[in-house]
Amino acid sequence: MRQYRLIYLLAGWLCWVLIACSASSVSPAPTPTHAQTIPTSALPTVAQPSSPASIATETAPTQPAIARPATTGFSIRLFGSSTNDQDRIKIPLGTIDSAGRLTSSRPVNAGGDMTIEFWMKANAADNTAPDCDGWYYGNIVIDRDIFGEGDYGDYGIAICDGKLVVGVSVGSDDRLLKGTMTVTDGAWHHIAVTRASSGQVRLFVDGQLDGAMNGPDGRIDYRLNRTTSYPNSDPYLVLGAEKHDYPGSRYFNGWLDDVRLSRIARYSAPFTRPDTPHQADADTLALYRFDEGSGTTIGDSATGGQSPGELKPRPGGADQHWSNDTPFTTGGSPLVPRAYLPLIMRS
Numbered sequence: 436m437r438q439y440r441l442i443y444l445l446a447g448w449l450c451w452v453l454i455a456c457s458a459s460s461v462s463p464a465p466t467p468t469h470a471q472t473i474p475t476s477a478l479p480t481v482a483q484p485s486s487p488a489s490i491a492t493e494t495a496p497t498q499p500a501i502a503r504p505a506t507t508g509f510s511i512r513l514f515g516s517s518t519n520d521q522d523r524i525k526i527p528l529g530t531i532d533s534a535g536r537l538t539s540s541r542p543v544n545a546g547g548d549m550t551i552e553f554w555m556k557a558n559a560a561d562n563t564a565p566d567c568d569g570w571y572y573g574n575i576v577i578d579r580d581i582f583g584e585g586d587y588g589d590y591g592i593a594i595c596d597g598k599l600v601v602g603v604s605v606g607s608d609d610r611l612l613k614g615t616m617t618v619t620d621g622a623w624h625h626i627a628v629t630r631a632s633s634g635q636v637r638l639f640v641d642g643q644l645d646g647a648m649n650g651p652d653g654r655i656d657y658r659l660n661r662t663t664s665y666p667n668s669d670p671y672l673v674l675g676a677e678k679h680d681y682p683g684s685r686y687f688n689g690w691l692d693d694v695r696l697s698r699i700a701r702y703s704a705p706f707t708r709p710d711t712p713h714q715a716d717a718d719t720l721a722l723y724r725f726d727e728g729s730g731t732t733i734g735d736s737a738t739g740g741q742s743p744g745e746l747k748p749r750p751g752g753a754d755q756h757w758s759n760d761t762p763f764t765t766g767g768s769p770l771v772p773r774a775y776l777p778l779i780m781r782s
């Protein structure tokens with residue numbers, strides 16, 4: 436019996452060895468769990484091709500705040516205050532000497548064929564000048580007046596009774612074009628005023644002809660070396676204010692954007708209102724995009740940039756005058772990127 440028992444034990448052992456060997460030879464390779472447990476910091480660094488998605492995911496939380504939506508830029512917000520020489524943009528017409536004389540002209544000192552076009556947005560309650568017989572009685576948007584009679588010439592654009600008026604004077608010949616379309620409705624409007632040396636003046640609102648007149652002919656630029664008792668206002672193009680702060684004057688209260696001055700009368704018939712900023716082409720004398728977004732420097736985007744201006748803030752500083760409410764939106768409604776919301780509450 437001991438022999439049989441020994442044989443059984445040997446056979447069992449052999450069988451176990453054979454089974455174990457067979458099992459080990461066919462079993463799948465063990466899962467390489469070590470690969471999963473190695474800390475990533477221990478893995479060799481491999482340069483990865485960067486993909487936009489991975490960049491956005493990894494860097495978004497630490498990106499600096501973006502306060503300047505590149506697609507729309509900024510506009511200028513003016514508040515209609517009658518503060519002395521504040522709450523406006525002033526653009527010198529050239530080099531002004533210590534006596535207030537213009538000793539040389541910059542391109543902005545236009546005098547013959549010309550176009551002034553810009554975008555504006557205003558509310559009726561903020562611009563309450565009634566019907567008028569002179570642009571200088573309105574809420575003044577563009578002021579290239581000289582105090583008193585027009586000398587070579589002067590001109591201005593204002594809001595009276597919610598509509599635009601355009602005045603041109605040469606000497607004592609003072610004429611006014613009165614528009615009929617209400618522009619103080621809280622919406623952006625494209626405004627274009629053309630003036631020919633022959634005297635023809637046309638006003639277009641959103642590309643539609645809103646009026647025309649035969650104004651005085653000849654040059655209406657600011658005369659070089661002209662003496663003045665108003666050196667701080669006469670030799671300037673002023674936006675959004677009555678430049679002399681004449682008592683009782685009214686001031687534009689609203690938004691302006693992309694003001695372009697050209698050396699030709701660009702439009703003689705209705706046109707499709709633009710939906711992009713004006714081009715700085717060969718006929719552009721001066722172009723104010725108001726895309727600086729801060730500070731008081733107003734750059735000229737015309738070729739050469741020879742006619743820069745200055746923002747004169749009202750009390751409270753420059754920031755309140757920069758708005759990213761602009762006419763250049765996607766889909767025709769104001770573009771308000773959610774990511775910018777905390778940063779764009781300036782009005």
Ligand SMILES: [Ca+2]
Nearest residue numbers: 581582583584
């Ligand atoms: Ca005048």
Ligand SMILES: [Ca+2]
Nearest residue numbers: 508509724725
């Ligand atoms: Ca702009």
